[in-house]
Amino acid sequence: MTNPGPPRTVAVLGTGTIALGWTALFAAAGFDVRIASTRADAEEHVERSLPQYARSLPGGAVPPEKLGARLSFHRTVEEAASDAEVVQENVLEDLSLKQDVFRRAGEASPGALLLSSTSTLLPADLGARLDRPGRVIVGHPFNPAHLVPLVEVVAAEDADPADVRAAVDFYARLGKTPVVLRRAVPGFVANRLQSALLRESIHLVREGVVTVGELDDIVTASIGSRWAVVGPFQAFHLGGGAGGLRHLMAHLGDGLERGWAGLGNPPVDAALKEKLLTQADEAFGAHSYPRLAARRDRAQNAVIAAVREAGSADDAP
Template identity: 40%
Template sequence: MTEDITCIGVIGTGVIGASWAAYFLARGFDVSACDPMPGAEAKLRETVRAHWPILEKMGLAAGASPERLRFSNDLKRALDGVHFVQESGPEREDLKLALFRDMDALLAPDVILASSSSGLLMSVVQAACRHPERVVLGHPFNPPHMIPLVEVIGGALTSNETVERTMAFYAAIGKRPIHVRKEVPGHIANRLQAALWREAFHLVQEGVATVADVDTAIAYGPGLRWALMGPFLNLHLSGGEGGIKHMLDHLGAPIESWWADLGTPNITEELKQQLSAGVEAALSGRDSAQLAPARDALLAGLIEAKAGTDKLP
């Protein structure tokens, strides 16, 4: 799959698009980017430069260079010579429909149009295209230049071949793609996150815990295990020799009682202020600008460590 792809179109160069662009460059591709916003090119190149040191630490492909990035605010020029498109435009259905209609008209039918959309369904987006079979969701996890996960989802008219080619492409460039077999709002990872956020917000709102307490509970508790294995394998290990069945036989009823007691908060202005104040308190005495670089350095080490073992799935 990758042998046929040398130039990738990155359409939309905000936070996600710029991160994708940096990653594709680091994997040795030419990248042709497009974004109509004023100053987009300068901001994109600056972002790629900022991401490059951590990408170098994680390992560059042969020939990788930020100089292989070209930019145009004209969609037709940007798509010239492109073999795969990663779209990361605004999460607005009207804009997405118009953009995919235009890209579909400009590109050969065998060029895959993958969207980074976190919420829109490809069955809706592909309806604007003459070749809907090549439209697929390739939803990354932020930041895409570091996190391996990509959720691949076809719409109602997406061909099986497109899904298979997209999965193969992402896997070949170092990603960990999963095939989401049914379209649901938020896909998989964001729905799982949302479930945790809902209870986290509820616990703060009800005065059970502070923002810092909740973050500590996850970051120094189950979050450490989740970074290594997913929830089902962690449950399996919790069951000892009997595995997940033994664990559920003994703790299934308590888990169900916790589910029944989970909160359903509304994100009111009062709750927004409460959470914002909690974050400010948690960051007291710390430079918030250093959080992302510190996170990225630890992420790089964790990803390298996980890649170095065949003991974990």
């Protein structure tokens, strides 16, 4: 990234769920946001969607019209990227498509920081059509992108360390928690953890141990609230009492592999899909998506704020 000083203009490529979250957050942070989308009704779509994001921003609700005043819409990737210092890509998870988008964005703005919201593709592959492939850096958010603090920053081996630092600084400026992965692995970290838990959740529902709704209640009433405060390793460290993780591993470590061997590996066949969908309809179908999303966003903001406040209290003299 060759532009001096903090960025002022961001190009958002795409208008899907993740792109909308980024758009609202960028605009709320004071950036001018240049949007490129293949949708014929892109401007109307963003205008309809923006209120949902505007009222649940981490710093408090912002009038949608105030956010909208910072947005501009462009017909092509080149137009959106040409005056941008940062490009956040959010197009379909199609490698060839993303490679072409980054080639075009990179040529249109040689000094821009090129970031991808991909959840599955590796940065070296994304930048393959650029003169410097390592220029593309993954900035993978966790949904909803405007609320959840984590951004996984993933760079290719030949990435310029200055670009990685610029990506970290950019996300930190937004109030995010950027974590640089030490090496690129498929699925990154957060989604791999989520996938492991989801697999066992589906196994337990398939075996009739719990329903979809009951499984969610168990998670939110136990490990979900715990993990909002401490991660898995610190939780087990505390579980070992004064002796910490060393004490726990000495007593329970040998049984870990036996426990893992008993976990499920359910086949995702038609019968399982129908069971999951039927139970999901029973558990969540009474409420519309906007209502469920609004409830989630309010609660998510409350949890994040409470944890932050508790941490500040610990640091107080």
